[in-house]
Amino acid sequence: MTLTRILAAEDDYTHVHSERVTVISLALADELSFDPCDTATLQVSALLHDIGKVAVPGRILNKPGRLTEEEFDEIRKHPAAGARFVGRLKRLPRVIEGILHHHERYDGLGYPDGIAGEAIPLVARIISVADAFDAMISDRPYRRGLSTPAAVDELMHNRGTQFDTRIVEGFGRAYRAGKILPILNRSLSLATPLP
Numbered sequence: 001m002t003l004t005r006i007l008a009a010e011d012d013y014t015h016v017h018s019e020r021v022t023v024i025s026l027a028l029a030d031e032l033s034f035d036p037c038d039t040a041t042l043q044v045s046a047l048l049h050d051i052g053k054v055a056v057p058g059r060i061l062n063k064p065g066r067l068t069e070e071e072f073d074e075i076r077k078h079p080a081a082g083a084r085f086v087g088r089l090k091r092l093p094r095v096i097e098g099i100l101h102h103h104e105r106y107d108g109l110g111y112p113d114g115i116a117g118e119a120i121p122l123v124a125r126i127i128s129v130a131d132a133f134d135a136m137i138s139d140r141p142y143r144r145g146l147s148t149p150a151a152v153d154e155l156m157h158n159r160g161t162q163f164d165t166r167i168v169e170g171f172g173r174a175y176r177a178g179k180i181l182p183i184l185n186r187s188l189s190l191a192t193p194l195p
Contacts, residue, residue, distance in 0.1 A: 017050065017131075017134055017135070017138065018046070018047055018048070018049060018050055019047070020130075020134045020184055021046050021047075021049060021127060021130045021131050021134050022043060022046040022047045022130075023183045023184070024129075024130035024133060024134060024180065024183065024184070025042055025043070025046040025126050025127055025130040026039065026042065026043060026046075027174050027179050027180060027183055028126050028129065028130060028167065028170055028171055028174060029042050029126065030174075030179075031170040031171075031173055031174045031179070032126075032166075032167070032170050038122075038123070041094045041095055041098070041123055042098065042123050042126060042127070044092060044095045045095045045096075045097070045098025045099055045102075045123050045124075045127060046098065046126075046127050046130065048082065048086055048095065048099055049079075049082070049098060049099050049102045049127050049131065050078060050082065051082040051085055051086060051099065052077070052078035052079055052080065052081030052082025052083070052084075052085060052099070053075075053078045053082075054081075054085075055077065055078065055081040055085075056074050056075060056077070056078055056081075057074070060074050060075065061075075062141060063141070063142065064141040064142055065142055066142065076103075076111050076112065077112075079099060079100050079101070079102060079103050079111070079112050080100060080112045082099045082100070083096045083099045083100035086099055094123075097121040097123055097124055098121065098123040098124045098127050100112070100113075100124070101113070101115065101120050101121055101124035102124045102127040102128050102131055103128070104116075104120045104124060104128070105128075105161070105162045105163075106120070106125070106160065106161060106162060106163055106164050106165075107160075107161045107162065109162075110162075117164075120164075125163070125164040125167050126167055128162075128163060128164075128167075129155060129163050129164070129167050129168055129171055130171075132154075132155065132162070132163070133151055133152075133155060133171070134184075136150075136151035136154060137151045148181065152171075152172065152175055155168050155171060155172075156168060156172065
């Protein structure tokens, strides 16, 4: 909870985004019938997935225009920075996988390690879908967010390449069943004790 407050102080968008990624990830866990122990790991990993952005200069995080290649290289460092940061907390060893690998791609073209398919931890594959969806529908200083149907179409279009097909299809089922949009209108209670 302290770490999320640090993130909020650094970048309010990232803090709100992390909360939304968490509730979307938990909806996906429910859809995929996750084990409760795995769900607890997923909750903490999703909430802290962008904590490494505290190491990225604010001028880059909040830049109103397109990032240069050098600036994007700085952004690409945040998963490893977050994993190192959280790795110092002895009670959260399994959480690190979700933080470190949430920008890996199913086809192996992601970062930081370029791992592919089932080699990417399941928690990270779920966070990746939730993270991309929320990023797509959110307004940013440099662009307007997509409509929800357009973002869902984009996820579907990228299943099997950027995203794990099984998770995207689970997202599609949850979306069609009306489970995604209502949770985006509620705030995750950070007062809820985390396992």
